[in-house]
Amino acid sequence: MDRAIAIEVSRLCKTYDAHKAVDDLSFQVYAGEIFGLLGPNGAGKSTTLRTLITLLHPTSGTASVFGHDTVREADTVRMLIGYVPQERAIDRFLTGREHLQLLGALYHLTKEEAAKRIAELLKLVELESHADRPAKTYSGGMKRKLDIACGLLPNPKVLFLDEPTLGLDVQSRLRIWEYVRMLKARGMTIVMTTNYLDEADQLCDRLAIIDGGKIKTLGAPAELKIALGGDIVSLTLKETDRMAGLESALKNQPAIKAVRLTAKGLDIRVESPEKALPVILESANRLGCSIEFIQYNRPRLDDVFIAHTGRRIQDDIPKEE
Template sequence: MIRLEKLSKRYGSVQALAGVSLEVPAGCLYGLLGPNGAGKTTVLRILCTLLAPDQGAVTIAGINALAEPRLARQQLGYVAQEVAIDKILTGRELLELQANLYHLPRAQRQRRIAELSELLSMDAWLDRRCGTYSGGMRRRLDLASGLLHSPAVLVLDEPTVGLDIESRTALWQVLQQLRDGGTTILLSSHYLEEVDALADRLAILDGGLVIAEGSPAELKRNLGGDRVTLRVREFASPQEAEQAQRLLQGCKGVRQVVINRAQGHAINLVVDGDEVLERLRQQLSEASLPVFSLAQSRPSLDDVYLQATGRTLLDAELAAVASRDPKAEKKQAMR
């Protein structure tokens, strides 16, 4: 349904995308996972014809979106990250405006607004001005405006950022219903659990490249081994953590020993087999390093990310937040 081929995009000296290729089958709920600055928004903006790539091809429902943007737009519903709402209009007026921009006839306009208002439980407040809405209400209104014209493809950019748990669960449910009804959905997120719980397939984006692609189960299975999180203390010092890291790196059957700063210098590692764990405890006590906790689990999507990039998603996220340039981001988003 969606095919992106070798997309590249550069903003000044920053290579936002360096050859991203993706294929989203029809009726699939597809997740685009990655830290801030990985290029997710750029991919979605190109897909929605808001931005032209420097190179590459975009096909939506068989339409070449770069050559026929208007036809592609008819197939697309887009729910942007920063919800742009006209505060002085009511939700209904905004939906009517949107419906007119999609050229829906009057009867269909009223019917769709009524349907979506019920589906997204907006009846109680749809005739209030948008300026009075909470974050969850705005997001629902935005979702409704993306769905007015019953698009074949729904694109959502970080749809649950800043939402409370209840709104988030409600949104997830609607997305699953949509997918079950045949809509192809592409959503970006930097929440692992969101993509893990929702997506049929996903691509992990990092530094403007797709570094892993497949179904969540497939990606996790391919990693093999068990994930272990070891803490020498509840909050270990960097020195202690490094000492333990050196020791563990020498153990047989142990892979990918990294220090997770976001978890108070816990140590993440991969072990192949339960007997390795026993040996590991022994060696630590011989080196008189304490063990505060030791947790073992099957691989998660975070491990998929860790395996591919050598850092955890949270670490990448923290680094990205530190190096963000809101001014440049605003400039990119502004026409």
């Protein structure tokens, strides 16, 4: 399948003194997808993102947005992108509307164009009734919404979100996720960094797990989980003497990837439980194995992360800059 490429990163390196923040990174982002950069703090996500938004010059390698080089054609790239920074990049003394008006002027919109777009955006992020209050009176979630409205003001082809839900309450997080899905539905390409596994899992079409400045693995969340070897159905049997018979009966079934004997039953790796469970139950019935207990485990993104980096995402490595 040939898909239009929105972003192309090729052998990107960024070195600070002796420290390699990003080390030979290559990946592509397809137009219209939500692409996640997942990794612990200091893994190189932000450095990659800041290169893509033209704020950092790579030490070597290139990055391009819709074919435009982020260094040589920085101004063209800046016209195509919107950026939502990680910290609340809000001027607490300005009102929400003033933030958007300032950006309107920086994108060289006329007053009328800007006013129209600002009204739409305030409605979209539900800040209409707070638009004329200074941002210092906003809650964390409201600031984030304003941040996103600011990122959307240029009507960008690609929106970059740096840790979009960091430190937000559950309600606001779900709201932000909704916006992101809606923007994708409108055809926008979205690149986000996150160190929340559930966020990457729920939101991203594809993601790259980054650690120590390198991509450890890349793919759709479901693919990455399947690549670990699929879901596991654990059976505990009442009569252990029939285990071997069941094992050989299941081994050659197409829905089943692997079977392993355990002390009191079987661990069965399956590709999809919908196909495999009926087969397992039917075979058990046929062989007269009575089942005491069935447990079904779907590998989570945590497992993917641990498998590729050798540690949990919460174990932050010290940030160097």
